[in-house]
Amino acid sequence: xxxxxxxxxxxxxxxxxxxxxxxxxxxxxxxxxxxxxxxxxxxxxxxxxxxxxxxxxxxxxxxxxxxxxxxxxxxxxxxxxxxxxxxxxxxxxxxxxxxxxxxxxxxxxxxxxxxxxxxxxxxxxxxxxxxxxxxxxxxxxxxxxxxxxxxxxxxxxxxxxxxxxxxxxxxxxxxxxxxxxxxxxxxxxxxxxxxxxxxxxxxxxxxxxxxxxxxxxxxxxxxxxxxxxxxxxxx
Numbered sequence: 001x002x003x004x005x006x007x008x009x010x011x012x013x014x015x016x017x018x019x020x021x022x023x024x025x026x027x028x029x030x031x032x033x034x035x036x037x038x039x040x041x042x043x044x045x046x047x048x049x050x051x052x053x054x055x056x057x058x059x060x061x062x063x064x065x066x067x068x069x070x071x072x073x074x075x076x077x078x079x080x081x082x083x084x085x086x087x088x089x090x091x092x093x094x095x096x097x098x099x100x101x102x103x104x105x106x107x108x109x110x111x112x113x114x115x116x117x118x119x120x121x122x123x124x125x126x127x128x129x130x131x132x133x134x135x136x137x138x139x140x141x142x143x144x145x146x147x148x149x150x151x152x153x154x155x156x157x158x159x160x161x162x163x164x165x166x167x168x169x170x171x172x173x174x175x176x177x178x179x180x181x182x183x184x185x186x187x188x189x190x191x192x193x194x195x196x197x198x199x200x201x202x203x204x205x206x207x208x209x210x211x212x213x214x215x216x217x218x219x220x221x222x223x224x225x226x227x228x229x230x231x232x233x234x235x
Contacts, residue, residue, distance in 0.1 A: 008046070008064055008073065011039050015046040016059040018183035022101060023054050025191050032175075033101040034079040037183035038089050040096065043067055047085060049076030080147065087151025088179065092163050097183035099190040102175040105197035109133065110170035116196060117212045119203045123196040124213060124221035126167075131193065132157060133170040150174075165226065168193045 018035040022028040031054070036047035046062040063074030067086055071078065079085075085098050101107075109116050109131075116131040118124055123131075134157050141149040154169055154177060167189045168178045178193055180186035203210055212218075225232040 007039060007042070008044065009059075011037060011044075011046045012062040012064070013059045015048070015062050015183050016057060018097070018099075018187050019048045019057065019062075020054065021184070021187045022099070022190075025187070025194075027099075027101045027103040027187075027190055027194060028054070029102075033099070033103075034081055034085075035097070035099050035183050035187060036079075036082075036085045037097040037186075038095075044072055045085065045089065047078050047082055049074065049078060050080050052076060081150075083145065083147035084151040084154070084177070087148055087155055088177070091151070091155030092158060092179070094164050094181075095179040097180050097186035099178045099183075099186040100175060101190055101194075103190065103194040103197075105195075105201060106170060106176045106193050107174075108201065109197050110175060111173055113172045115170065116193075116200050118218055119200050119210060120213055121217065121221040122192075122199060124218040125225055126189065126192045126222075127196070128162075128165040128218070128222045128226075130212070131166065131168050131170065131196070133172055136172045165222070 015035055015037050022033045027033060031051050034048040036045050038045035044064050044066055046064055049061050049063050052061060061076060063076055063078040064072040065078055065082060066072055067090055069086060081100050088095055088098055110133055113133055115133045118130060134153050137149055150171060167180055170176055176193060178186050178189040180189050224230060
């Protein structure tokens with residue numbers, strides 16, 4: 001059991017450090033965001049507590065939850081978005097870390113109800129194709145279980161897709177979710193999302209008739225970093 005406790009302490013530390021990257025990269029204002037990471041062995045995940053200011057957070061403040069929504073450990077209530085994280089972990093099993101933010105450029109696209117087209121290689125290096133914007137929840141879905149149904153909607157959108165090749169989604173009139181192989185990777189994808197959202201908005205300002213980058217260019221940039229024949233970086 002001692003080893004298990006050590007594992008959870010390490011998990012809490014990693015999730016704390018990932019959460020602290022959100023203000024560092026200017027992805028959040030006040031407490032408008034959260035990060036989690038799941039431990040595949042136990043099925044437990046650590047997540048930021050609800051409404052606690054970032055400059056007051058400590059690793060010990062992270063809340064340990066299971067996939068049934070039970071609190072395993074922690075003095076605070078978990079993030080109000082916990083049910084969304086649970087649905088994503090359950091429905092997209094390759095995901096090991098999740099980030100939710102209201103980062104301003106990406107959220108502007110969400111509020112406009114638009115996906116983000118791939119206009120250049122910065123986008124193509126990390127995300128394959130247009131970053132989708134999922135629909136609003138219905139009145140019934142909101143009243144029944146808002147956070148859970150947000151996760152259900154995301155999972156349903158990515159069903160039968162390579163969701164690790166598009167590790168981001170915009171929720172219409174709401175904000176963003178990104179994911180990755182761990183919490184830090186999910187934060188990395190949140191930073192990429194915000195930057196490409198900013199670039200795409202500026203691109204459309206400069207050229208309202210702009211078209212997405214040629215598919216062959218998108219393919220080249222994505223697949224030189226990802227997949228069996230990737231050759232970018234050091235081996």
